[in-house]
Amino acid sequence: MNKKVLYAIFDDEEILLKSVKELRSKDIAIEEVYSPFPVHGLDHALGFKETRMAITAFIYGCVGLAFGALLIYYIMISGVGKSWPMNIGGKPNWTFYHNFPAFVPIMFECTVLFAGHLMALTYFFRNQLYPGATTASPDPRTTDDKFLMEIVVDGDDKEMRKLLSDTGASEINEKDSNDK
Amino acid sequence: MHKESEIRDPLILGNKTYHDITRDIARPVEGKANKYWWILFGLSVFLFLWGVGCMAYTIGTGIGAWGLNKTVNWAWDITNFVWWIGIGHAGTLISAVLLLFRQKWRMAINRSAEAMTIFGVVQAGLFPLIHMGRPWLAYWVFPFPNEYGPLWQNFNSPLLWDVFAISTYLTVSTVFWYIGLIPDFAMIRDRMSKTISPMKKKLYTLLAFGWSGRAKHWQRFEEVSLVLAGLATPLVFSVHSIVSMDFATSIIPGWHTTIFPPYFVLGALFSGFAMVETLLIIMRKVVNLEAYITIKHIEYMNVIILFTGSLVGTAYITELFMAWYSGVAFEQYAFINRATGPYWWAYMAMMSCNVIIPQLYWIKKVRTSFIATFILSIFVNIGMWFERFVIIVTSLHRDFLPSSWTMFSPTFIDIGIFLGTIGFFFTLFLMYARTFPVVAQAELKTILKSSGSEYKNKSHE
Known part of the structure; x- marks a missing residue:
């Protein structure tokens, strides 16, 4: 044809x-x-579905939170081959929930770390952006x-x-x- | 299309078209550096190399090369660390918090503010690194499976929280920055075809990650920017809160206060905006961005400085009140000693630079003047350095036993390392200003029709 x-x-x-x-x-x-530049309303005009990037970030954030919690649980409370919880400065770690407030900062940071980086990687992957990619629009003036x-x-x-x-x-x- | 109120001042001056924006932002990258750039760059590199020498001497000799002693066991290193981290905070506030609040004026300055953040956090990270004494073992701060016992970190310790917070902050800020940079690198890449520099073109092709500006990509771009802003907003507040807990969880009078997290965060924003102003007021002249970084942008930042500066002042006074109200003699003495002891001059410098001088911004003439803003921003930078010095050194130098009371004075090496980080910071920033698109031009084009002066006048007629 x-x-x-x-x-x-x-x-x-x-x-x-x-x-x-x-x-x-x-x-x-x-x-x-x-x-x-992003044209406001163009995605709707073209009939695109909503992007699911935010959903991936939420899932990655949950993974990060779980990772942080498990990491701390393993290291501070129940490490393999360790017969008693760590006692640092007279502040023992008997259970996870007793020490929970002290674990919040790192669990939070793990959540953000995972959500931010993995979403960015998903974004690069879905858009096929990577160093060395040479795809460009048919006309160089479209970035101008x-x-x-x-x-x-x-x-x-x-x-x-x-x-x-x-x-x-x-x-x-x-x-x-x-x-x- | 989005409509802006007519009485709102334009954010882009002059008769700019989309193409003009492209040209103006690409000019510093495509052009040659002028004499002043080379002079500043040479000076910065010299300071940086001096700092490298002092760092090498510290690592070779030991921390004894610094002015520390048994009583004052933390001084310039942690002061500089907190100062640099604080400076880093404005970048994320501008790019993330102001994005969530849909503040359009952030678009002309967010790129440079974020660059400042990243470069500032790099400087901050150097201090704990060299303070470790054996920086090649720095990876021991991260939990990794090991056969030393196993030997793990203490997750109850704010110092470990710092490790996680600062590494997350640095890497997530860098990713946020880079995602915004990709379309602008693509713009420079596409212009390069007209010039004759194959090496440069190759470099920018690499940096642009093959960006083409497809509609679906832009849709994802906007969503990712918004979500990253949402993630970075609590992150920025958590980082300096955690830094403050390095002090607040100790039992030293003067450090052991619950007001520290909000007080430190506000102080960080305050000093960060001052540094943004210092840099941008110079940069807008050097790379001809007068039409994009206007007096209105400076005024908005001055209002934030006035607000956070007043809150910082409130925190200082609250601290004094709480010391008196607590009825604890040690606590009371710590604050009397701050204000009237041998380091009274540092306390005065802090109070005048951070609380009194920014009050000049109530005067419209002052806050809408580039020269006045530049001078005041330098005062704030100095004042915030003294704030950290006052908190750290004056709380330590007269501790519980009068027999161990002493003074701290920095050595040649202490000063050298601090100057070295300033040199390193400016070296990075100057290189950035010549090779990166310093304004987020793709985003700026979206507000040209609602906030450009020409378009505003047209809609007025």
Whole structure:
């Protein structure tokens, strides 16, 4: 088939947003939108689901809390091969709950440590961001001041070009077929 | 679109477009350093190397190289440590707490404030490291499976809480900072194609992690920033609370007070904002960011300094009152000795720099002047150093037995290490100012239409 990839460039995020809404109302699939900054409301206009990053952070935080609690329990209360709890400065550690207040700071820090770092790693993983990755948007100007909408057209693209420029695209480029 | 009140002052001055913001932020990275940068950089590196020499001497000779004695067994090392940690606090407050409160003015200054945080915490970490005497065994502070007994850390001790709090703070702040930096590195990477520096382009391609600005990525970016801000907010309060517990859980009169955690946190924010101002007032001139870091930003920070400074003053007076009210002779003497003993001048420096001088910010002319703010911020930096010195040294130097009363004076090495950390801090900051996008330009572009002066005027017509 004769598939074409169109890159519509917009100068302003409000025009882009209007165009996205118009195209979506006509059931035209938008492949991707690249923008230099987060455009408010664009994720809803494109019909994205809510991101689950915050949920992962909550789960990682629970893991961190459990890790901190177990670590302290093992070291201070019931270490393997240890027949009595540590007694430091006349303050023995008979049970976990007796000493609980003194354990709160480190349990809290473990929660934040796990939640923060593991969420960041998940974010890098899901976005495929890593040192050495060379992916970039089709047009380098999209990190500066241009907004780019990527649309795949099957067959004749005249109508689509007209629609895009009617909704405010300042220029429309076609993906070079030699490009991968 | 978000609308801003018309009477609110603009946060971006001049007729800026999105492209202008890109150009202005990329300019220091793409351009050549001027003479002043090289002079400052040379001076900082010199101080840093001097500090390295003093640190090496300390490690080779032992802690006896410092002015410590049996009575005053903690002095400049911990003073400098608390001072640097405190300076680190404003960065996270600006980037995290102000994000949660949706304060738009944070966007022009959060990047540099966070850089200051990270560099400040690095300096702070050096002091416990060299105080250990054998810094190559520093990893012993972390719990790891071992065959020394097994030998474990004491999880009841605030010193171990410090280890966890500061390492969490340093690493989470760095991650938060870097996630925000990625889109801006990508902006610089994409501009590099027009210039001729393949090495630089390679470097920024590496740093940008392959960022492309897809809509889904931005959605995740915003969510991750918000959650990290939510995590960093209690973190920043926990860190200095825990630092204060190094003192508060002891039985030394003058240290053993429950007011310490909030008192230290406020003091940290107070000193942190002062250091942000000191740095930014210079930086906005050197790298031409006058349109982005405006007098309005400085005024907002001055209001916070005035507020936290007044609260710190309240804490000082509360401490005095509680000492008298407790009826404990040792406690009362500790505070009388602070104010009227041989270190009265340090107490006066603390009181005047932290409580009296910031009150000048009630005057609008003072708080909206760059020069006055710069001078006052230096006073606050000095005052907060003296606050820690007063708390630490004057509480120790006259302890329970008058026969062991003594004085503390720093040695050449003490001073050298402190100056060395200042040199190291400025070395890092100056390198940052030349190679990093110093303003979070992607975020700044989101407020151009609501807070840019040109757009504000248009909507007014």
